[in-house]
Amino acid sequence: MSLQMVSTVSNSSLLQPGFSLLNFDGHVFFFGQKGWPKRSCPTGVFLLDIKQNELKMKPAAFSKDSCYLPPLRYPALCTLRSDARTDEYQYIIHGGKTPNNELSDKIYFMSLVSKTSKKITFQCIEKDLGGDVPEGRYGHTINVVHSRGKSMSVLFGGRTYTPLAQRTTEKWNSVVDCLPSVFLIDFEFGCCTSYILPELQDGLSFHVSIARDDTIYILGGHSLQNNTRSPNLYKLKIDLPLGSPAVTCTILPGGIAVSSAIVTQISDTEFVLVGGYHSDNQKRLACNTIVLEDSKIEIVESVSPEWTPDIKHCRMWFGCDMGKGSVLLGIPGANKQIIPDANYFYILRCKGAEEDKEEELITQNCSQTSSEDPGDSAPFEDSEEFCFSAEANSFDVDDADTYNEDDEEDESETGYWITCCASCNIDINTWVPFYSTELNKPAMILCSSGAGHWVHAQCMDLSETILLRLSEANVKYFCNKHIDLNKGLQTPQKVVHLKKPPMKPLRKKKTMKLSTSAKKSFLRRLFD
Numbered sequence: 001m002s003l004q005m006v007s008t009v010s011n012s013s014l015l016q017p018g019f020s021l022l023n024f025d026g027h028v029f030f031f032g033q034k035g036w037p038k039r040s041c042p043t044g045v046f047l048l049d050i051k052q053n054e055l056k057m058k059p060a061a062f063s064k065d066s067c068y069l070p071p072l073r074y075p076a077l078c079t080l081r082s083d084a085r086t087d088e089y090q091y092i093i094h095g096g097k098t099p100n101n102e103l104s105d106k107i108y109f110m111s112l113v114s115k116t117s118k119k120i121t122f123q124c125i126e127k128d129l130g131g132d133v134p135e136g137r138y139g140h141t142i143n144v145v146h147s148r149g150k151s152m153s154v155l156f157g158g159r160t161y162t163p164l165a166q167r168t169t170e171k172w173n174s175v176v177d178c179l180p181s182v183f184l185i186d187f188e189f190g191c192c193t194s195y196i197l198p199e200l201q202d203g204l205s206f207h208v209s210i211a212r213d214d215t216i217y218i219l220g221g222h223s224l225q226n227n228t229r230s231p232n233l234y235k236l237k238i239d240l241p242l243g244s245p246a247v248t249c250t251i252l253p254g255g256i257a258v259s260s261a262i263v264t265q266i267s268d269t270e271f272v273l274v275g276g277y278h279s280d281n282q283k284r285l286a287c288n289t290i291v292l293e294d295s296k297i298e299i300v301e302s303v304s305p306e307w308t309p310d311i312k313h314c315r316m317w318f319g320c321d322m323g324k325g326s327v328l329l330g331i332p333g334a335n336k337q338i339i340p341d342a343n344y345f346y347i348l349r350c351k352g353a354e355e356d357k358e359e360e361l362i363t364q365n366c367s368q369t370s371s372e373d374p375g376d377s378a379p380f381e382d383s384e385e386f387c388f389s390a391e392a393n394s395f396d397v398d399d400a401d402t403y404n405e406d407d408e409e410d411e412s413e414t415g416y417w418i419t420c421c422a423s424c425n426i427d428i429n430t431w432v433p434f435y436s437t438e439l440n441k442p443a444m445i446l447c448s449s450g451a452g453h454w455v456h457a458q459c460m461d462l463s464e465t466i467l468l469r470l471s472e473a474n475v476k477y478f479c480n481k482h483i484d485l486n487k488g489l490q491t492p493q494k495v496v497h498l499k500k501p502p503m504k505p506l507r508k509k510k511t512m513k514l515s516t517s518a519k520k521s522f523l524r525r526l527f528d
Contacts, residue, residue, distance in 0.1 A: 138158055
């Protein structure tokens, strides 16, 4: 074994515990960043380009017919081949945590569509399931088994939030072990069936699972209920006849009490177990070789690499399988670093240089390497670790597209993640789509007051109908703060005065003058 340090040219703050690696055609892709994706890479999927012990991150694209894939930390993933005779395969991704700490219960299929020297494009499709659909969880595993010419996926373990009916104010977001049920998933018909086996009594998470043909071996894992790491070695055998599937479980001797370990494959029948934890305050520095032959498993201790003092003395570590016998390991950076989230990374090669030239192995393995969330346990179990599948070789992709987070505009102060008003509650780490037109950034609208400024449509309490109407119509919009000011500055509308016709002057009535004798005659008649 050889251990080599890797320097990160791009900003390494995206590579935090809980991320995953995907290996397509010998290229390693990073998935599951910390926080929501930024506009420089809206997919949240990056190519990890490793040349001369330097790691660079280059954004990857999704095809137009792809669904939205949120950055998921601690998901279960494995490869699925459409035909055993071909080298084409896709990844199955289930569960995991979103940046809002919500647990996903969705399942995605990711495949490589096109690859050029300038651009790599993936297709991501969400699959609908019926029947006993597993709840949202993290820290679990998924594998593919083959029996009698059929294939099915097997999901087991993980953690989930306490059911709503059992939550209290003090432990509202506390997590519990998922029930130790085994889920068989038939993607051809889109159905899922759960099985309860008497041998599986306690829920497990962050365990290791290795699949070969119709058998899955489950090793280690942590149980929250008992706060123990299981020393058992479970053998799941799945038979797929024409009728109902048959699932059996056998407890074998020779297990290892470890959680958050990483497994990488070095030959058709050999695997290497690296890392993990013996307990909450003790890392596991020993390594083991796992041999699968003739429906048997053998676990023997192997020579460990010469760990550096930084690795030996750090309290936590994380990493993932990179494929072809290589493992990426990460440890927290020193507190005196300028960037507090930066980590140190190493590549552990478990094979010799000649063996690295062998063809890619077809036996599939899956490991959930992590332990706890920061809020779930002591700081040491903070390392809900790794899940990769990539190769540590150099990649022949142009360096011009290298992603550097330092080159990107700080969207926490400008762009989509500004504080648009005094009551703005849009946060890059907690935001979720509000309108149906939103994907990975909030909808904004320009206020025409003064030189103009952008505000979030959600903060302005705009309905989706009004937002669409404003975006289509050529009219000026004024935010809630400037709408009254705008009204005051507007020129008063011209008042149209009605013209009234002039009134005709009244004619004077003609009067008759009476003589004195006539007046006397009139008065005499009046008083008679």
